[in-house]
Amino acid sequence: METSLLICIIHKGEKLRMYCTDHSHLCCSKCVELNHRLCLQVTPLPQAATGKSTNFKNLSVSTENTLSQIKQCQTYQEDRMKSLKVSYKEHEGLIVDGLRVNIVSYLRECETSTVNTTHEHMQYPISEMREEIKYLLADFEKSTIKEKKEELNLKQAPLKVVRNSCIRLHYELFHLHVAIPKVLGKPELSFIASKKCLENIQQTDIFIKENFSNKVFTVNGKSVHNVKMPSDSCTCWIKAVCALPDGQVLVADLSNYKVKLLNQQYRVVSHLDVKPLDMCLITPTEVAVCMQDEVQFITVSQSQLAKSRKLELQHRCKGIAHHQGDLYICTGTALYKFTLSGKLVCRVYEDSSANLTVEKCAVSPTGDRLYIISRYQNKLLTLARDGTLLATYTDPALRVPSGLHVTPAGQVLVCEWGSNTVLQVGREGESKLATLATREDGVRRPWSVCYSSTTSSIIVGLYGDNNILVFRVE
Template sequence: MYCPDHSQLCCSRCVELNHRLCVQVTPLPQAAGGKSTNFKNLSVSTENTLSQLKQCQTYQEDRIKSLKVSYKEHERLIVDGLRVNIVSYLRECETSTVNTTHKHMQYPISEMREEIKYLLADFEKSTIKEKKEELNLKQAPLKVVRNSCIRLHYELFHLHVAIPKVLGKELSFIASKKCLENIQQSDIFLKENVLNKVFTVNGKSVHHVKMPSESDTCFITAVCALPNGQVLVADYFNKRVKLLNQQYHVVSHLDFRDAYKQLDSDMCLITPTEVAVAMDDEVQFITVSQSQLAKGRKLKLQHSCNAIAYLHDDLYICSDTALYKYRLSGKQVCRLYEDTSAYKTVYKCAVSPTGDRLYITSYMEDKLLTLARDGTLLATYTDPALGDLYGLHVTPAGQVLVCGYCPGTILQVGWEGQSKLATLVTVEDGVRRLRSVCYSSTTSSIIVGQKLNDTILVFRVE
């Protein structure tokens, strides 16, 4: 049987228990003989959902790995710190007993060494045990989501493969309905567990990024997090791209001193060791190797270039009033969206991990626009807290972050681009003149760049 009211396949028992009040329950032969399913559209929807599930699985696995690395490093630092303190204490004891009581104190000190060695071993075991328990607690929900992704992907993939091989209207009808049901379940799961999962800020740190040789105050217009925990920042006033290590210290930089070139733009990750920087009317590629930066190839454009995003060999580039799609090779594919009603109507851009959503900001109107992959406008979002809407970022899991320059706010917006999920940061958190925002899944942190400020802010999130 099939119940159109609930869009569910059912047996006679289901009809008796759950569909007694439904008036359109029909036998399968009759239901299958009705309007045929558009298998082409179903295939596209299935592939898109499969891609999202795979992306979700990969994201959870990356977070699990990141947690392991983070906790291992934390354990090492604690133990190393204890070792240093003990060694320092022993040296002090030995120094204080030189000459006069050295002969008598040699054995007690030796004995003390052995005792401290055992204490240290016990401490290491205790610390490791505690940290492992804490790590397991934090990993548990990530593993649940990952395993659910694997299960849903497995079920949907086999339906996807089976549908073209099914013969007969009834079996095709059953397979298509099962497939649609699985897609719906997957969509609900992804929205509840990933796409609209709200960040919680649980700590803040401040890091100086001004170099000793610089006379100008820093103006960080773009931030890009690398998978290894390093961070790239674009400093507009000092005309430099700087590489920060895992402790957010500047370890390398590249100068862009051309009078007509500006770093008042954007950058995005291409590979784990390559980024693309948008400036004026060109895209400059930069490679990162052994904590050193090197300029790579350039793409010369026929329009201005103030923002850039990348996904699956495609570049998305903003030119103040239009959004263009390019191949990574530099070939222009099309102009996806345009608004010439004012200046900076297409200011920043970002793309969802599956490519089915594009996000752009209209700086003059303080709006976040959500587009379909073909450029069709799907949603518009405004918020009084987002005065001078500058920063925009989409996380590897598809969460949308936007920041307002004045009064200084970071919001998390739903992936549909229609509503606010949370206010993550405000001026009360010490932010001023926000210009850029970026999320690092490696360190589970939101990194913020500011105008006329020699520091970046790092907010730890869960």
């Protein structure tokens, strides 16, 4: 452990001997020769460590928080890779199954159209046709799977790079976290361990910000899609939207008491009769729908919806969000955290000063920030994991916020019923980064918003409108 602490992280074969105060940098002889010859305050490590004290308790807390964040980043990337794998496997199966159905249908037509008088003459050609089609199908299946695997590998590659960086950063910081208590009482080693630990925390923070950044979306196209079904008796009111990894989309239509599944062309292919107030993704093929005082789980398989288990609650359920096994539920004035099995963990936040102060919520990809919209207070609140209020965003343009979504990269989207706009807000929840769409773009009484990383699009659900809006973004 002592040996590893003394090794220079840049020049692996060299030992740390100096400390540059000008750059707050631990140095070996090569570091000094190459990068710190002109620095005025380069001192030997024993001298630099003399009389220096570090608040190791605070450092330990900061280290544990950073370790937790980087682990969540790693888990998030792994979940995305799993989602891609599941969606591609299902897509492959659908393509092959569709081809099988078409071929079987074609053969049946051939056999049916063959008249009895020519049956004997046609039997051999049909048998030959069967064999030929069987080989063609096998070749198609093989080539399709190969093609899809290559496509999957291409999409997973950048996720693996980020995942591997998370593993490396976590390992390095965890090693230092373990080392610090063991070198207390050894001034030089304690000094080195604390400085390396702070450097690693800084590197990790930069890494998280780069990969979960405030990159501003640019809209480069729009399409409109009708989601009303012939059996619908009312004009649609899309209270929530969920984008699935395979490109399909779920919409919660409160007016018609339905959750509808849309295919990649945004056409309704399946539905369930429920009374949805909000909805969130649990896995690539499962969503949770809040319905007054209960949560209904719905699964998606082979482009069909099916109800699964249900959670009964002791309070109202107006908004819902999920993050790595934690279920966040808004009651209208409070935010509660549950396990997926329905066990209450804690009350995270409460504001009973008015109605609908806690209507909808969303969670950052790393789980360190919670976002809440207060509809009639015209506010977006940002909370820490423990419910501490970090920021309150208000703006003349923020009128009656109704929809909230956080993208896989941590970008915060808010749609506003009062001003007919879709905004992008900074990750810190303190300022507006961009107005992405307005009334001129067809945004009239927006009630829900969602980003699909599969199609690089922002989907907006409207109140009293049979259409959803799909904005292509970069």
